[in-house]
Amino acid sequence: MATRKKVLLKVIILGDSGVGKTSLMNQYVNKRFSNQYKATIGADFLTRELVVDDRVVTMQLWDTAGQERFQSLGVAFYRGADCCVLVYDVNSSKSFEALDGWRDEFLIQASPHDPENFPFVVLGNKIDMEDSKRMVSQKRAMTWCQSKGNIPYFETSAKEAINVEQAFQTIAKNALQQEAEVELYADYPDPIKIDAENQQGYGGCSC
């Protein structure tokens, strides 16, 4: 069957409040950056189309907030994600140390079929700021990523649009691998026995 419809990928972005999740998404989808800080409450959705390995893919980006507000939304939000993006601010150790928690949270809530191989991508954001402010070294971040099964790692700036395209391209690519096709018709359902006694009867057309 020819694939006419685009592939749709659900991508969830997690990380502490203020690390730049919304800014990264906006930079990627709208090519815009605003300095204004507006806490995301609940969730926000953005969509962008891109080409991965000659396939047109639609990415449905779920921007969430690092707040208990969001956590109350629970399982449903994480359900059926194709990729999870973990974001921290390279100028904040606390936001980096929170990554473990975010990853666990995701794995528990989304309970992906194959957690070992579920695609995560880590973004260290705000690398445009002065070096003196930097709190988390690239080495430290990469060590963590390696220890979690070689999670791809990108250092980004939503403000200066550094590495944003590349990061999302990788996100899409990894999500696509996760979004495997299932042969639905491979297993036939049990044949129906119409003479069976347990067949539900119903009032209906008595014709």
Next chain:
Amino acid sequence: MSLGIPQAGPSRSRTPSLYLGQKEGSIRSRSRGLSPSSTGNSTSSLSPSLSSSPSREIQPESVEQNGTGTEAGGSNLADARIGLKRLISRDLTTNPISKPTLSPTLSPNISGNGEAKGTDRGMVLGNGKGKEREVGFSPRRYYILTHAGKPVFDSLEVEEDQTTNMMGVIQALISIYAESEDKLRSIKRGRHKIVFLLRSPVYLFGTSDWGEPDFVLRTHLELLHLQLLSIVTEVQLKKVFARQSNFNLRRLLEGTETSLHTLLNDMQMDLTFMTSALQPMRMAPALRDAAGQALAPTDKISDLLYVLLLVNDKVVTLLRPRKHSIHPTDLHLLMNVLRSSPGLKSSETWLPLCLPKFNPNGFVYALIDYVKDNIGLIFVSADREGFEPLQAWKKSVVKKLEMDNMFSKLEMAGLADPYLCIDPGYPGLRHFWYKSRQNVQVTMPVWEAPYDEPNLARRRLVTIYQRLYDGIHARSGQAEPLKQAFIRTDSEACLGWITPSFELYVAVDAHLPKSAAVAAANAVARWVRKQEAWMFLREAPVF
């Protein structure tokens, strides 16, 4: 029976609509109320023969915004409410939202009463004072998404990015309510409404500004869901999503969407879907019987489920095993598949499909053969390997039918089947539909001008029928069903009437008094009853 039978009991008045949930910014649910009308119709009271209890004129004001909404509650719903407000403040049916969000910062106007008042009603009913403003009746829109928020189906198939965003929002909203063990059922704002049907692992919703009762969209969504199941079956769907909650169902459905589109187009204008009834071909009973006899299996064919003979997409006869009845909805779904796939008419086909009312978890197999362009024979079997014996038997049946010259007789009968609304002989009658309650079958004339196209006029008339139906069957939680209901617009006056043996809906010219609608209903009832044997399939053969 005629309308002239007096019935006891005073006609009781009813409180007009009342608000239920008045929390600020909440989704408002409003009880449906049928308020007694006194707004000067040309006939000021019910004619004596109609003064039965309960009987009511349905007032548009009380019917526009009604139905069961959801009861919002719990603190984490605040965001959702705001999001909902925002969502429905746009015209979803024509102008999908471009960048939905649940963020309150983008929704400055969250306080106060967002409910539109009756002023933006599109359909002016009642006594028709002033100009008729026919806003509303824009194309409805139907969506299916997975429980992960991935789009599966969109009846308009446009603006994919916006749809994708919206699916996310909708999934979020549904989830929020699900968490508090509440089910999001509908959202209303003035004439606009969104109705939800949650059938995990899929969610369905539809948007409309037609002013129909809630059950209409819900019925549509149920049918849409059942047609989906006819393609994939319920167990398969559940299994695949249990294994992979991010499953992309849309891709799997590629190529089968036409049956969903056809279903949506037809069921919005076809009253048989709403009433889950069959409209058989109107024909001489002797010819129907002869066809039925020719189709009855002589030897036992194992797992044969039913045999169907169609002329012009209408049922001539239907044979079934003694112990199984056929659910009309399954029949509608099967016939919809036939209508939506022209390819099935050009060559003999062995088609697996699920008839969900019969069994949602397995496929049956239909041998479909259009022996003439407009004459179809369908044999439904539960046996996957049953093609060859069925085909052999079908050949012998076709031979027999040919020998009796049956096909040309059926074609002739097909030409004589449609009738006009003048046939019952009541001047001013514009349209009607009649349902035989015992047979669960309906009959109606062809749609004539101004209803001959699926245009605004027909949309309006069908919606009026649905509102009458709603009143007569108390589908929106009314305290008691009505025996008669009446609605007048600037364009037509419509009466709905139910008795133990039938229900009947008539539309007459707008300037006619209600007594004329009553007289028309009596005329139609008499006329239909005289030819019931032609209209309805009464003793379908069993095997």
